[in-house]
Each structure stands twice: as C-alpha cells, then as structure tokens.
Amino acid sequence: MRDTSGFLWRALRESDPLIAVLYPHSGYLQDLQDEIPLLAPDPGLVRRSCDVADAFTHFEEVLLLTPTDEPTALSVLDGRREALLDRTAPVVLFLLRGGEATKLLRSEDMAGLMSWLRGRILDPEAIDRVDLQAKRDQFVVATGKSPDVWLKEWREGELEDSLDNNLLYHQALLVAEDGRP
Numbered sequence: 001m002r003d004t005s006g007f008l009w010r011a012l013r014e015s016d017p018l019i020a021v022l023y024p025h026s027g028y029l030q031d032l033q034d035e036i037p038l039l040a041p042d043p044g045l046v047r048r049s050c051d052v053a054d055a056f057t058h059f060e061e062v063l064l065l066t067p068t069d070e071p072t073a074l075s076v077l078d079g080r081r082e083a084l085l086d087r088t089a090p091v092v093l094f095l096l097r098g099g100e101a102t103k104l105l106r107s108e109d110m111a112g113l114m115s116w117l118r119g120r121i122l123d124p125e126a127i128d129r130v131d132l133q134a135k136r137d138q139f140v141v142a143t144g145k146s147p148d149v150w151l152k153e154w155r156e157g158e159l160e161d162s163l164d165n166n167l168l169y170h171q172a173l174l175v176a177e178d179g180r181p
Contacts, residue, residue, distance in 0.1 A: 003135075004032070004124040005170050008092075009039045011120065012062060017087040018055075018077065020105070020121045022097040029094055032124070033064050036092060045089060052076045059087040066094045070101030078113040097123065135175045143168065147176040 011019050023029040037043040040062050047054070048064045052073040055063060067073035077084070077093070084091065095101045105114055139147050151172045153159050 003174075004122065005035065005039060005174075006167070007122050008032075008036060009167060011092075011122070012036070012040050012090065014090075016090055016120050017084040018081075018091050018093060018117065018120065020093045020095055020117050022095055022102060022121065022123045022125075024097050024125060028124070029066065032094070033066075036062065036064060055087075055091045056080065056083050060089055062089045063091045064094070065091050070095055070099060071104050074101050074104055074110060074113065078110055081113065081116055097125070132175055136177075139168075139171060139175055147172040151176055 008021075021032060023032060033048065037046045040046050045060060046062045046064065047058065048066070050066055050068050052065065052067050053076075055065060055077065065073070073093070077091075095105070104110055105117075136147055139145075139150070143150055145153070150159070150168065154165070154169055154172070159165050
C-alpha cells in the first residue's frame with residue numbers, strides 16, 4: 001500500500017463527501033479499514049457499517065462503508081448525492097474490484113455518480129505500480145535525506161514526533177531499501 005496511505009490521508013482531510021476504494025479481496029479490505037483510523041484527523045470519529053443508510057447520518061464521522069449489496073448501495077448514493085453534501089467527514093465506500101458494482105459504476109446508469117467521484121476513486125493496486133527509485137528520489141528532494149537515513153534518524157529519536165514526520169515515516173517505510181519498521 002505504498003502511496004495508498006498518502007492518498008487516504010489527503011482524502012480524509014478534504015471536503016469531499018464520498019470516496020470510493022477498490023479492493024481485490026477481503027484480507028486487503030481489512031488492512032485498508034484498519035489503516036484509516038490511523039490516518040483520520042480524529043480516530044475517535046471513524047465508524048464501520050454495511051448499511052448505506054448510515055451515509056446519511058452522523059455527518060461528522062468518517063464512515064467506512066462496506067455494503068452487503070454494492071449495486072443497490074451505488075443506486076442509493078447516486079439518488080441521494082445532494083444529501084451527502086452536508087457531510088463534514090467523508091464516506092469511504094469500499095467496492096470489490098471487478099465486482100458487479102464496479103461494472104455498474106462505469107455504466108451509463110451511473111454516469112452522474114461516476115463524474116461526481118472523478119479523482120476520488122482509489123485503486124491501491126494501480127497506485128502501488130510505481131517506480132520505487134523515482135519515489136526514493138522524490139523523498140530525497142522533499143527531505144534532503146534518503147529514506148534509509150531519515151528512518152535511522154527517526155528510530156534514534158533525532159526527528160520531531162509531529163504529524164508531518166509521522167506521514168514521512170510511513171512514506172519512508174514504503175520506499176526505503178531495507179523496508180523494515
């Protein structure tokens with residue numbers, strides 16, 4: 001989940017009321033859902049649900065929505081998009097990659113919802129197909145240190161324990177040569 005964390009961290013702080021995340025299997029889904037509270041602005045305001053109706057309540061909570069009937073959930077969300085605009089925290093809608101709902105989302109029937117979600121659909125496996133050396137180079141440009149040197153300093157307590165550095169820690173772990181926590 002190399003850049004997935006960075007995408008989610010940003011998306012959870014933006015004003016978008018709905019984010020779609022594609023997952024390949026239930027184990028990956030569980031990992032993503034476990035990571036989101038760590039990335040959320042307020043981990044105490046993250047809730048899980050299988051009921052799409054919950055998208056229209058508790059607008060201040062990040063809702064991790066894994067509907068049991070994904071196509072029906074898409075229809076409900078499409079039909080009530082305006083009601084989602086009242087949310088101050090996003091609904092993170094998890095959809096099985098290649099499932100009926102992802103096919104439906106790409107159909108003409110969901111053109112409105114699809115355009116509404118443009119730029120807010122996360123496919124972690126597509127994001128993870130990156131050039132690691134380019135990402136390491138970007139890390140050096142951003143921090144002035146290689147990911148491995150930065151991690152060494154972090155582990156030795158030489159870097160401030162701040163929100164930015166915690167995010168850099170996760171980025172460094174994903175692109176470091178040694179890759180150990």
